[in-house]
Amino acid sequence: MIEAHDLTKRYGSKTAVDHLSFTIQPGTVTGFLGPNGAGKSTTMRMIVGLDRPTSGTVTVNGRPYTQHRSPLKEVGVLLDAKAVHPGRSARSHLRTMAATHGIPARRVDEVIEMTGLAGVAGKRVGGFSLGMGQRLGIASALLGDPRTLILDEPVNGLDPEGVKWVRTLVRYLAGEGRTVFLSSHLMSEMAQTADQLLVIGRGRIITAGPVQEVIDSVTGTTVHVRSPQAGALAERLRAAGATVSSAEAGVLALQGVTAEQVGETAAANGIVLHELTPQRASLEEAYMNLTQDAVEYRSETQSAQINPAVGQEALK
Numbered sequence: 001m002i003e004a005h006d007l008t009k010r011y012g013s014k015t016a017v018d019h020l021s022f023t024i025q026p027g028t029v030t031g032f033l034g035p036n037g038a039g040k041s042t043t044m045r046m047i048v049g050l051d052r053p054t055s056g057t058v059t060v061n062g063r064p065y066t067q068h069r070s071p072l073k074e075v076g077v078l079l080d081a082k083a084v085h086p087g088r089s090a091r092s093h094l095r096t097m098a099a100t101h102g103i104p105a106r107r108v109d110e111v112i113e114m115t116g117l118a119g120v121a122g123k124r125v126g127g128f129s130l131g132m133g134q135r136l137g138i139a140s141a142l143l144g145d146p147r148t149l150i151l152d153e154p155v156n157g158l159d160p161e162g163v164k165w166v167r168t169l170v171r172y173l174a175g176e177g178r179t180v181f182l183s184s185h186l187m188s189e190m191a192q193t194a195d196q197l198l199v200i201g202r203g204r205i206i207t208a209g210p211v212q213e214v215i216d217s218v219t220g221t222t223v224h225v226r227s228p229q230a231g232a233l234a235e236r237l238r239a240a241g242a243t244v245s246s247a248e249a250g251v252l253a254l255q256g257v258t259a260e261q262v263g264e265t266a267a268a269n270g271i272v273l274h275e276l277t278p279q280r281a282s283l284e285e286a287y288m289n290l291t292q293d294a295v296e297y298r299s300e301t302q303s304a305q306i307n308p309a310v311g312q313e314a315l316k
C-alpha cells in the first residue's frame with residue numbers, strides 16, 4: 001500500500017506536486033495518468049526517496065521508503081530504464097544488484113525468464129532496443145520479489161506485443177495481492193490495464209476512482225438531433241432538464257438527456273425527427289478535455305516537434 005498525505009514538491013518557484021493525498025491499495029493495478037509535466041515522475045521519485053518532499057509525507061507499506069531495511073524486497077521500481085551501465089550484460093547487471101541486496105542468484109534467472117530476456121541476457125545493455133531496456137528495467141523491479149511495484153511509463157517504447165505482455169504481467173502481479181502503481185500518459189492503455197485511476201494535472205488531482213467510474217464521468221454523451229420542429233423540441237427538453245445548444249437552424253446538440261428520452265419526448269408531442277444520433281466522446285478525447293487546462297507548454301512542445309528551429313527559439 002502507498003499512502004500520500006498532502007505531498008508537495010517545489011523546485012524554486014515551480015510547484016511540481018501540489019498537496020497530493022491518495023492511497024494506492026494492494027491487489028489492484030492503479031494507473032497514474034497526467035499530461036507531460038503533471039508531476040507523475042516527481043511523485044514517484046518522492047515515494048521511493050529519490051526526492052525529498054517540500055512538505056507532506058508518503059509511505060510504502062506503512063513506512064517511508066528509506067526506512068525499510070530491504071527496500072528492494074519491499075518496493076520494485078522502474079523509473080529510468082536507461083540508468084544501466086551500457087557495457088554490462090543484462091545478467092551481470094541483475095547479478096550485481098542481487099548480490100548487493102542479499103538476493104539469491106537463482107532469482108536473477110527467474111526474472112530473466114519472466115521478462116523474456118533469456119535470449120539476450122548475455123548481451124551488452126548498450127546495444128539494447130528501448131523495448132529490451134524496458135524489459136530489463138522491469139526485471140530489476142521484480143528482482144526482490146516486492147509487495148509493491150512502482151513503474152514509470154513501463155510500456156514506453158514497447159511494441160504491441162510488449163504492451164500486451166506488460167498488461168498481462170501487472171494484472172498477474174496484482175492478482176497475487178501486490179500493489180501495482182504505474183504511470184502513463186495514455187488513457188486508452190490505462191483503461192485496458194488498470195482497476196483504479198489517479199489523474200493529475202499541474203501537480204493536483206483532477207479525478208480518481210475505479211476506471212469505469214472515471215471513464216463514465218468524462219465520456220459524456222451528446223445527442224444530435226435534426227428536426228423541422230427543433231424549436232418546439234428544444235423547449236420541451238429544456239423543461240425536462242437537458243442542456244440544449246444549436247449551431248445551425250433545425251439542428252440541436254443535447255446533453256444531460258439520452259437518445260431514448262429525446263425520441264420519446266418527440267413522439268409524445270407529435271414532433272417529427274429527421275435524425276437522432278447519440279455521440280460518445282472517445283476515451284482519448286475525454287481525457288484531453290479532462291486535462292486540457294493542466295497541459296503545460298503546449299504550443300512550445302508542438303512547435304519543437306514540427307520545426308526544430310522554432311523549438312530552439314522556444315527554449316531560449
Ligand SMILES: Nc1ncnc2c1ncn2[C@@H]1O[C@H](COP(=O)(O)OP(=O)(O)OP(=O)(O)O)[C@@H](O)[C@H]1O
Pocket residue numbers: 011014015016034035036037038039040041042043185296
Ligand atoms: N529537478 C527539477 N528541477 C526543476 N523543475 C523540475 C525538476 N523535476 C521536475 N521539474 C518540473 O516539475 C514538473 C513536473 O515534472 P514531472 O517530471 O514530475 O512530470 P511528469 O508528469 O512525470 O511528466 P512527463 O510525463 O513529461 O515525465 C515539470 O514542470 C518539471 O519541469
